[in-house]
Amino acid sequence: xxxxxxxxxxxxxxxxxxxxxxxxxxxxxxxxxxxxxxxxxxxxxxxxxxxxxxxxxxxxxxxxxxxxxxxxxxxxxxxxxxxxxxxxxxxxxxxxxxxxxxxxxxxxxxxxxxxxxxxxxxxxxxxxxxxxxxxxxxxxxxxxxxxxxxxxxxxxxxxxxxxxxxxxxxxxxxxxxxxxxxxxxxxxxxxxxxxxxxxxxxxxxxxxxxxxxxxxxxxxxxxxxxxxxxxxxxxxxxxxxxxxxxxxxxxxxxx
Amino acid sequence: xxxxxxxxxxxxxxxxxxxxxxxxxxxxxxxxxxxxxxxxxxxxxxxxxxxxxxxxxxxxxxxxxxxxxxxxxxxxxxxxxxxxx
Numbered sequence: 001x002x003x004x005x006x007x008x009x010x011x012x013x014x015x016x017x018x019x020x021x022x023x024x025x026x027x028x029x030x031x032x033x034x035x036x037x038x039x040x041x042x043x044x045x046x047x048x049x050x051x052x053x054x055x056x057x058x059x060x061x062x063x064x065x066x067x068x069x070x071x072x073x074x075x076x077x078x079x080x081x082x083x084x085x086x087x088x089x090x091x092x093x094x095x096x097x098x099x100x101x102x103x104x105x106x107x108x109x110x111x112x113x114x115x116x117x118x119x120x121x122x123x124x125x126x127x128x129x130x131x132x133x134x135x136x137x138x139x140x141x142x143x144x145x146x147x148x149x150x151x152x153x154x155x156x157x158x159x160x161x162x163x164x165x166x167x168x169x170x171x172x173x174x175x176x177x178x179x180x181x182x183x184x185x186x187x188x189x190x191x192x193x194x195x196x197x198x199x200x201x202x203x204x205x206x207x208x209x210x211x212x213x214x215x216x217x218x219x220x221x222x223x224x225x226x227x228x229x230x231x232x233x234x235x236x237x238x239x240x241x242x243x244x245x246x247x248x249x250x251x252x253x254x255x
Numbered sequence: 256x257x258x259x260x261x262x263x264x265x266x267x268x269x270x271x272x273x274x275x276x277x278x279x280x281x282x283x284x285x286x287x288x289x290x291x292x293x294x295x296x297x298x299x300x301x302x303x304x305x306x307x308x309x310x311x312x313x314x315x316x317x318x319x320x321x322x323x324x325x326x327x328x329x330x331x332x333x334x335x336x337x338x339x340x
Contacts, residue, residue, distance in 0.1 A: 081279040093328045205309040209299030
């Protein structure tokens with residue numbers, strides 16, 4: 001049960017971030033050529049791999065309760081951030097993530113930018129944009145893989161979930177030759193937020209010295225409670241918005 | 256002097272990146288999580304059942320953060336438009 005949830009959480013989080021990174025890389029590759037864009041992707045993946053290799057084994061030396069506290073804390077701040085944005089999006093107070101619009105914006109910006117070469121890279125703009133896209137979208141996933149994996153003693157399993165997601169998104173992206181607008185990113189982010197927050201509550205409480213009634217069987221109950229609260233908050237915010245939004249009042253999406 | 260300035264800017268950007276990465280949009284969430292851990296540890300250390308503290312605290316933090324962001328998004332600005340939060 002724990003392993004299934006672990007792989008599911010890592011797979012979903014990674015699929016969302018990979019979809020966002022793919023949009024940036026596709027926009028750069030299509031508008032400026034693939035050579036420097038792919039170099040940027042490879043450099044970004046190497047940096048992320050170095051972070052996993054350096055931090056993953058180091059975490060196994062941390063005492064279990066301290067590790068659970070650290071992992072619980074990180075998952076909670078990440079999870080609550082994802083969930084907060086997902087609730088605001090689902091209740092209409094924040095614009096939905098739109099890969100096609102982002103792709104169009106990136107293509108326009110990439111076509112307008114000048115071309116300079118540095119070191120072994122012929123197009124520095126394409127290289128840095130791809131590199132930043134991969135690193136920035138991937139860093140959070142790396143932390144999720146490391147923390148989930150180290151805490152369960154299953155870094156390889158967590159990494160497998162991440163690799164499956166990246167592979168699937170990459171193949172799908174190149175098959176449709178465009179941004180994956182049909183991936184239900186906003187719903188996935190809601191689900192990932194619920195899972196990260198639930199694992200954060202569960203492991204964080206254990207790390208702080210608490211004991212769950214029923215042991216590991218308490219985790220699914222925590223997930224259901226977090227999901228119910230998130231859905232309830234979405235409905236509450238949406239309903240209070242409906243009451244306030246008289247004709248003519250303007251609600252704008254938040255960033 | 257210029258070199259010192261660029262190092263200082265680099266350090267600030269590095270700090271800002273990690274602050275944004277770890278703490279995110281609402282610093283009160285991170286503070287609330289740390290306080291919830293502290294209360295749980297204190298109760299557990301005294302032999303009191305403490306498993307309930309984290310779910311209650313985290314869901315209260317989530318509700319407060321979402322409702323605060325929703326209020327900020329609906330608040331009209333001085334020019335009459337709505338404000339993003």
